[in-house]
Amino acid sequence: MSSGVRPSFSKRLSSEIVGRVLLIVLDGCGAGAAPDADRYGTSDTLANTLSHVASAAGGLDLPNLEALGIGNITQMLGVAERPDAKSIWGRLTERNAGKDTVAGHWELMGIPLLEPFPTYPSGIPDDIQALVRTFTGKQSLCNVPMSGTDAIREFGDEHCATGAPIVYTSADSVLQVAVHEAIFGLENLYALCAYLRENVTTCRVIARPFSGPSGNYVRTGNRRDWTRSPGQDSVLDAIAAARIPVELIGRTTELFPVRETFTLNPTTKNDEHMAAVSAWMYRSNPTERAFCFANFEDFDMLYGHRNDPIGFGKALETLDAWIGRDLLPSLDASDIVIVTADHGNDPTTAGTDHSREYAPLLCFGPGVGKSGDAGIQPSFACVGAAVAEALGVSFPLSVQSFL
Numbered sequence: 001m002s003s004g005v006r007p008s009f010s011k012r013l014s015s016e017i018v019g020r021v022l023l024i025v026l027d028g029c030g031a032g033a034a035p036d037a038d039r040y041g042t043s044d045t046l047a048n049t050l051s052h053v054a055s056a057a058g059g060l061d062l063p064n065l066e067a068l069g070i071g072n073i074t075q076m077l078g079v080a081e082r083p084d085a086k087s088i089w090g091r092l093t094e095r096n097a098g099k100d101t102v103a104g105h106w107e108l109m110g111i112p113l114l115e116p117f118p119t120y121p122s123g124i125p126d127d128i129q130a131l132v133r134t135f136t137g138k139q140s141l142c143n144v145p146m147s148g149t150d151a152i153r154e155f156g157d158e159h160c161a162t163g164a165p166i167v168y169t170s171a172d173s174v175l176q177v178a179v180h181e182a183i184f185g186l187e188n189l190y191a192l193c194a195y196l197r198e199n200v201t202t203c204r205v206i207a208r209p210f211s212g213p214s215g216n217y218v219r220t221g222n223r224r225d226w227t228r229s230p231g232q233d234s235v236l237d238a239i240a241a242a243r244i245p246v247e248l249i250g251r252t253t254e255l256f257p258v259r260e261t262f263t264l265n266p267t268t269k270n271d272e273h274m275a276a277v278s279a280w281m282y283r284s285n286p287t288e289r290a291f292c293f294a295n296f297e298d299f300d301m302l303y304g305h306r307n308d309p310i311g312f313g314k315a316l317e318t319l320d321a322w323i324g325r326d327l328l329p330s331l332d333a334s335d336i337v338i339v340t341a342d343h344g345n346d347p348t349t350a351g352t353d354h355s356r357e358y359a360p361l362l363c364f365g366p367g368v369g370k371s372g373d374a375g376i377q378p379s380f381a382c383v384g385a386a387v388a389e390a391l392g393v394s395f396p397l398s399v400q401s402f403l
Contacts, residue, residue, distance in 0.1 A: 018367045018390045019334040020284055022277065022292045023383065025108070026319070027101065027251070028300030030344020030357025031074045031091050040099055040356040047346035047355035049304070049312075051075050056348055057313035064324035065316075065362075072373065073360045087364035088402060090374035092340060092382060099356040100172045102203050102227055104342025105255045105295070107380035109234035110397050117173030117203035117228070121145060124167055128175065128200055135195050138164040145169050147352070148219070152178055152210050156217045159183065165192065171353040173203035181209045186222055197226035204228070221268055225254040235384040236262075238395040239291055245284070249276045249294035270298040270315060274322045278330065286332030289391050295342075304345025305352045312347055336367040336390050340383055363402070374402045 030049040037044040051074045054060045059078025062070065069085030070076065096103040096113040103113050124143040132140040141155040146168045155166045159180060166178040175196060179189045186209055193207045205226040212218045239246055240259035248256070250273045253264040265276045273296050284290045296319065303312035331337070344357030359380060364371075367390070378399055385401035388394065 018336055018392075019286045019288055019332065020281075020290045020292070020336070021387055021390050022281075022335070022337045022365075023108075023294070023387060024277070024337070024339045025105065025252070025293075025295045026299055026339065026341050026360075027295055027297045028304040028343060028345030028354065029316075029341040029360060030346065030355055031341070031360040032358050034094060034356045034358055037356045041351075041353070043346075043349040043351055043353075044099075044344075044356045047344050047349050047357050048074060049344040049346040049355065049357060050316075050360065051077075052346055052348040053309045053312045053316065054078060056309035060313050061317055062320040064320045064328065068323075068362055068364050070360065070362060073362075086371050087362050088368060088371060088374050089363075090361045090377055090402065091358040092361050092377045092380045093358060094343070094356070095379045095381070098173070099343045099354045100203065101251065101295075101300075101342050102173075102255055104359070104380060105252065106230055106234070108340070108342070108383045109236050109256065110381045110384040110395060111230045111232060111234045118201055119171065119173050120169045121171070124169060124175070128196070128202075129167070131196060131199050132165060132167060132192070135192050136163075136165060138162065140165050140167040142166045142168045145171065148176060148178065148208055151176075152208075152217045152219070156180070156210070157214050160214070165189075171351075174206060175200065175202050175204070176206045176208050178208040178210060180217070181211050181220060181222070184209075190224060193224065193226055197228075201228070223268070225251070227255050229257060233395075235388050235393075235395050235397075236293070238388060238393045239391060242289075242391070242393045244391055244393070245290045247276075247280050247284075247290075247292045249273055249280070249292065251295040251297050252293045268297075270296050270318065273297075274319075274326070278322075278326045281327070281330040286335060291387065291391060300345045300354075304347050304354075307347045307352060309347045331365050334367040335365045336363065337365045338363045338383060338386065340380075342380075361402070368403070370403075377402055 032048040054076035069087045069089040071079040071081045096107040097116040151168045193205045196205045207224045240261045247263045249265045253266045339362040341359040344355035346355045389401040
């Protein structure tokens with residue numbers, strides 16, 4: 001894509017003080033195979049989520065993202081390059097091991113992960129199954145990698161008859177526990193997941209409750225995640241130490257240790273995430289430092305994992321409309337917005353797993369004093385460095401801000 005003339009970022013802000021910084025992670029919206037994609041699978045070397053979604057959809061209508069320069073990052077049918085975009089654009093290279101949500105988000109906030117979290121491609125290990133038996137008195141059902149909807153459909157009746165929890169995994173480092181709310185009880189499910197969290201090294205333990213009659217089981221909105229603690233501070237901790245208000249929206253509420261200055265808004269759908277960001281923009285003071293960190297999960301959860309490029313494309317168009325209608329008009333004189341991703345999830349390649357890809361980078365807003373091509377950045381942590389720099393906090397990182 002367009003390389004343009006790399007801008008000088010020596011004076012990267014349009015004002016001396018930045019009031020608000022908004023970081024939006026478009027979950028699964030990768031921008032081309034990463035340099036080490038061959039270590040993660042043949043499909044990963046072929047992945048380019050944004051480009052392939054646009055092609056599969058026959059072209060996308062993204063006038064606002066186009067104007068901001070998303071077409072400069074990777075080719076997208078229907079989206080033109082805009083070398084005159086009033087933004088900083090580029091791609092981020094993931095250094096952390098793995099291609100999961102936690103690895104990506106941790107790196108964005110400056111947390112290294114040198115070894116991947118354990119995965120269970122051959123099934124849930126016996127010692128973890130024993131933990132379930134110890135807590136519930138019953139042998140867990142399923143115990144293999146499986147789609148969650150398939151696991152509920154295949155084992156839901158047996159679960160309802162016996163009360164034994166359904167435990168399954170995926171290509172990620174995750175234990176997912178599915179139970180019928182009326183049979184097992186929601187609080188019992190949460191207690192089981194908390195117990196597993198204390199006793200396993202798996203990255204995430206996820207409660208996946210469902211309801212309904214046989215043949216018509218449906219997941220409820222009471223999902224909860226228990227994520228392994230990183231065991232070290234991040235840029236978020238530096239922001240908290242500076243007493244700067246932080247609002248976490250969507251999945252970000254589950255991925256980091258919570259500090260007293262954090263406001264948690266555990267929204268579960270893109271329309272809810274957008275509404276929460278708009279509400280934060282409305283109520284926060286644009287002349288005071290504040291940070292909002294939001295994850296928009298539908299791209300990954302509803303469309304990437306289900307190999308649905310058409311739905312994926314429509315979700316991008318909905319996002320674009322919100323950006324033009326609500327986000328851009330709400331920006332104040334010192335605001336900075338950063339849009340990126342945590343990994344890829346190309347719905348056009350074989351399988352339903354995440355893909356090891358570059359993350360797109362768009363940075364815009366009245367508080368950004370420069371525009372142009374930032375090229376390929378060496379780490380997702382360049383985002384954390386930019387957030388820290390913009391908010392005026394100090395945190396040791398091995399990479400520099402792209403601002």
